Amino acid sequence: MGSDGTGTGVMGTELLGAEWIKLRSVRSTYLSLGAAAALVIVVALSVATTTAENWPTMNARDRSAFDPVAAPLFGAIFAQLVIGVLGVLVVSSEYSTGLIRTTFSTTPQRRKVLLAKVVVTAALAVVAGTAILGVTFLVSQGVMANGHGGVSLGDPGVLRAVAYAVFYLVIVTVLAASLGAIMRSTAGAIAVLFTLVFLLPQVLDHLPPNLRHDLMRFGLQRAATSAVSIRPQVDTFSPTVSILVCAAYAVVALALALFLTGRRDA
Amino acid sequence: MIEVTELTKRFARITAVDGLTFTVRPGRVTGFLGPNGSGKSTTLRAILGLETPDRGTALIDGRPYRTLHHPLHHVGALLDAGAVHPGRSARAHLTALAVASRIPRRRVDEVLEQVGLGQVAHKRAGGFSLGMRQRLGIAGALLGDPPVVLFDEPVNGLDPEGILWIRHLMKSLSAEGRTVVVSSHLMSEMALTADHLVMIGRGRLIADMGVEEFLREHGTSQVHVRSPARSALAGVLRERGATVEHEGAQTLVVTGLTVEDIGDLAARNGLPVHELAARQASLEEVFMDLTRDAVEYQGGV
Numbered sequence: 316m317g318s319d320g321t322g323t324g325v326m327g328t329e330l331l332g333a334e335w336i337k338l339r340s341v342r343s344t345y346l347s348l349g350a351a352a353a354l355v356i357v358v359a360l361s362v363a364t365t366t367a368e369n370w371p372t373m374n375a376r377d378r379s380a381f382d383p384v385a386a387p388l389f390g391a392i393f394a395q396l397v398i399g400v401l402g403v404l405v406v407s408s409e410y411s412t413g414l415i416r417t418t419f420s421t422t423p424q425r426r427k428v429l430l431a432k433v434v435v436t437a438a439l440a441v442v443a444g445t446a447i448l449g450v451t452f453l454v455s456q457g458v459m460a461n462g463h464g465g466v467s468l469g470d471p472g473v474l475r476a477v478a479y480a481v482f483y484l485v486i487v488t489v490l491a492a493s494l495g496a497i498m499r500s501t502a503g504a505i506a507v508l509f510t511l512v513f514l515l516p517q518v519l520d521h522l523p524p525n526l527r528h529d530l531m532r533f534g535l536q537r538a539a540t541s542a543v544s545i546r547p548q549v550d551t552f553s554p555t556v557s558i559l560v561c562a563a564y565a566v567v568a569l570a571l572a573l574f575l576t577g578r579r580d581a
Numbered sequence: 582m583i584e585v586t587e588l589t590k591r592f593a594r595i596t597a598v599d600g601l602t603f604t605v606r607p608g609r610v611t612g613f614l615g616p617n618g619s620g621k622s623t624t625l626r627a628i629l630g631l632e633t634p635d636r637g638t639a640l641i642d643g644r645p646y647r648t649l650h651h652p653l654h655h656v657g658a659l660l661d662a663g664a665v666h667p668g669r670s671a672r673a674h675l676t677a678l679a680v681a682s683r684i685p686r687r688r689v690d691e692v693l694e695q696v697g698l699g700q701v702a703h704k705r706a707g708g709f710s711l712g713m714r715q716r717l718g719i720a721g722a723l724l725g726d727p728p729v730v731l732f733d734e735p736v737n738g739l740d741p742e743g744i745l746w747i748r749h750l751m752k753s754l755s756a757e758g759r760t761v762v763v764s765s766h767l768m769s770e771m772a773l774t775a776d777h778l779v780m781i782g783r784g785r786l787i788a789d790m791g792v793e794e795f796l797r798e799h800g801t802s803q804v805h806v807r808s809p810a811r812s813a814l815a816g817v818l819r820e821r822g823a824t825v826e827h828e829g830a831q832t833l834v835v836t837g838l839t840v841e842d843i844g845d846l847a848a849r850n851g852l853p854v855h856e857l858a859a860r861q862a863s864l865e866e867v868f869m870d871l872t873r874d875a876v877e878y879q880g881g882v
Contacts, residue, residue, distance in 0.1 A: 333681035340673035341666060413664035417721065420629045420658055421681050423647040580632040 330422060330431035338405065338435055347401040348439075351394040352447045356454060358390025363455035367463040383466045384476040385544040387455035388448070391480065392536070395487045398440060399508045402491030405436050407501040419581045426573050433492050433569065437485050444484040452477050472545040472554070479542040479558045486558075486565045487512075493568035496576050511535055511564065533560055582606055582760060583628060583729065587637035590623050590784075597623040599784040600637070605762055605777075607728065610755045612775030612792075613764040616872050620784035621764045622660075625733055629658055641729060653682040657722030658731040662714040662738065667707025671698055671717050674706060675724060684725055692720040697746075711738030719750070729760040736770055748774045768868035782872045799867045804835045804843055807856035814852045821846065831855075 338344055366381065373381075406429070409415040422428050452468075459465030468474050491508055498504040516534030520527065531537055532551045541551035542558040551557060583605040590598040598620040605611045615621050626632045628639040630646035641649065641656055649655045665674055675689045693702045696716040701709070706717060715738055722730055732751070736744050751774055755761045765771055771778065771792070778795050780788040788795060808814050811833050815825045823837040835843060840859045847854045 329681050329683050333677045336673060336677040336680055337666070337669070340670065340677070341668040343668065408666060412666055413661045414666055416626070416629075416631055416660050417664050417678070418681075419631055420646075420656075420660070421653055421678050423630050423649070423652060581626075 327427055327431060330427055331435055334405075334428075334431045334435040338439060341408075343404055343408075344401060344439075347397050348443050348447075351397040351443075352450075354394045354397065355388070355390040355447055355451050358393075359387035359451045359455040360458065362387045362389055363458035363465075367459045367465075370459070370463040378464070380546065381464055382544050382546045383456070383459060383464050384452070384473055384480075385540060385546075387451065388480055388543055391448075391484070394447075395484060395512065395539075396508070398444075398484055399487050399491040399512070400505060402436055402440075402488040403495040403501060403504040403508065405432050406492050406495030407499065407504050410495075410499040411501060416581050425576050425581075429496055429573060429576050433489055436488050436492050440485045440488040441481065444481040448477060448480050448484070466545070470545075475554060476543045476545050479554060482558055483539050483542060483561055486561045489565040490568050493565065493572035496572035497568065532557070535561060535564055582642055583762065584640045584643075585624065585628065585637070586640075588624065588627060588634050588639055589636040590620075590627060590632060590634050597784055598627070598634075601781065601784065601786055602637075603779045603786060603789050605760055605779070607760040608755055608758050609776040610751050610761045610763060610774055611777045611779060612771035613762050613779050613781075614768060614771055614868065615764075615766065615781040615787075617766050619766075619782050619872070621766075621781065622733060623784075624781070625658070625660065625731055625762075625764060628731065629656070629660070651682045651725070653678065653684065653725030653727065655725070655727055656729045656731065657725060657727040658733070659715070659718040659722045659735055660731075660733050662711060662718045665706040665709075665714060665717060668705055670703050671706055671709075671720075672702040674717065675720060678721055678724055682725055688724055688726075692723045695723065696720040712740055712743050715739055715743070715747075719747070727759075729762075730754055731762045731764075733764045734766070735763060736765070736767070744770075780868070780871065787871055796867065799871065802836075803860050804838065804840055805856070805858045805860055806833045806835055806843055806847075806854060807831050808833070808847070808852060808854050810852045813850070814847060814854075817846055817850050817852070818843065 366386070370378070409418055418428060419425055456465040456467065466473050468477070490511070491504070494504040494507050495501070498507060512535050516531070516536040519531040519534045522530060528550055532541070537551060538557040538560040541548045542554045542561065544554065552560060585604070586602050588598050588601040589596070601620070601624060613621055613624075623632065624639075627634050628641070628646060638645065646652060646656065671693060672689060675692065676686060678684075679686055679689050690699070690702070693699050696719050698713065698716055698720060701713070706714065709717065715735060719732070719735065722732065735747050739747060751761050751763060755776070763771070763774060775792055777791050778788060779786070788799075790798070805828075806814065808831065811827070811831060815827070815833055818825050818833070818835055818838060821838060821842070823835050826834045828834050840857055844854065844857055
């Protein structure tokens with residue numbers, strides 16, 4: 316039973332405009348982006364400073380194991396949840412306040428409304444992610460420059476790794492917004508997001524060895540780490556396949572969210 | 582015009598709306614009445630396409646809500662005054678609705694002024710009183726200048742001035758030829774505002790008629806008589822078949838005779854009368870009477 320009306324000509328640009336107004340007119344958007352930026356940059360600075368100090372005394376094996384792109388991004392593991400909460404709230408706050416009824420009676424094309432929310436939030440994640448991770452990269456490589464472990468964007472795989480890091484934040488945003496629509500509750504959606512990001516990989520890591528080697532590479536956290544690494548990882552897919560594995564989580568969640576949003580009563 | 586036909590909606594084991602049929606016409610205020618839990622909000626949500634009925638239809642000017650192009654131009658609704666993001670300003674909230682419906686942004690300031698929120702347009706809605714949120718919800722309903730407006734319990738939380746304001750607003754909207762529906766569980770409020778009543782209980786239609794017709798049909802009229810010679814007067818009235826009860830020290834409550842009959846009888850018998858007033862049973866009393874069986878939860882009195 317579809318909710319998308321027939322005979323309507325809602326183009327979608329008005330929905331994107333409306334969702335953009337909603338997103339930028341609440342404080343939580345700025346707070347979560349600011350918190351994510353601070354977290355990522357501070358952690359990156361600290362990792363880069365420590366590495367630069369220790370670099371002269373590190374042995375060759377440690378040096379080759381060090382990933383100059385992935386290691387400073389350690390803070391992104393936590394920042395992704397901050398961004399994720401933002402993505403969840405974009406949808407779930409409308410359910411918790413009852414605003415969703417106003418939204419859906421304003422635009423009965425519910426799937427288009429959800430898509431507009433996802434597109435606008437993802438676009439913000441592209442811009443904010445590029446800015447945050449770009450600054451993080453420049454600052455941390457600056458600290459590690461001049462033979463202290465740093466790399467430049469022109470080095471093999473580096474640009475790809477940084478781009479995939481941005482892409483991964485966008486994937487988490489889409490996944491989170493979809494979970495918000497599926498769960499229709501902030502707490503429920505955040506719980507599922509935590510489970511997918513942190514708990515499910517733990518479960519996969521503790522499977523019997525034969526299964527573990529096949530399955531753990533499908534864990535979100537491991538796939539994300541592989542996607543942003545320039546050093547080969549064990550028990551993972553290539554960076555490109557890994558980022559596609561991550562994207563699959565978001566695509567499946569979004570498809571389910573669109574299906575349910577069209578069917579359910581508001 | 583709103584046409585609800587054989588509308589039925591079930592939730593798990595509860596049938597919230599059960600074969601409901603009624604029509605709401607433009608140019609008058611229609612009161613949509615029922616006790617709490619009688620299916621009013623479910624019906625309104627079905628009209629707005631928010632809930633899919635199990636059976637039956639709800640049409641706005643002949644079309645299902647979900648097929649309307651940018652529905653705010655056709656129907657404005659106040660469903661739940663709390664339905665605002667507490668961190669968003671009144672203006673931003675309305676601007677998002679306006680943009681989504683391709684309504685010019687200047688309408689936002691117009692409706693904010695109209696509902697008296699012009700001064701606090703930039704303030705976060707989380708700090709608004711319930712009455713201010715009702716006004717913001719009404720501003721949203723008026724945004725698209727729609728020919729049909731639905732207000733679900735609009736006077737909740739309003740102060741006396743706000744209640745007067747909303748009565749006046751609804752009357753002027755209907756005078757402009759719009760279709761106005763106001764739901765309420767307060768019969769007394771409807772008596773002052775509505776021209777027409779659609780009354781439901783347990784999801785079924787109880788009455789669909791004009792307020793005056795409704796009172797004539799269901800109300801019993803009484804006459805209050807104040808007289809220093811009330812015992813003698815009571816005797817005269819009883820002789821003519823009236824039912825007479827004493828109230829207070831000087832007043833008689835008479836059923837079965839008109840004001841004219843009582844005045845004439847008193848004059849003919851030389852009995853002084855200080856006050857003579859017809860009093861209709863209030864809508865409230867009639868409403869309680871009709872819906873007694875339909876009230877879902879009843880407290881022991």
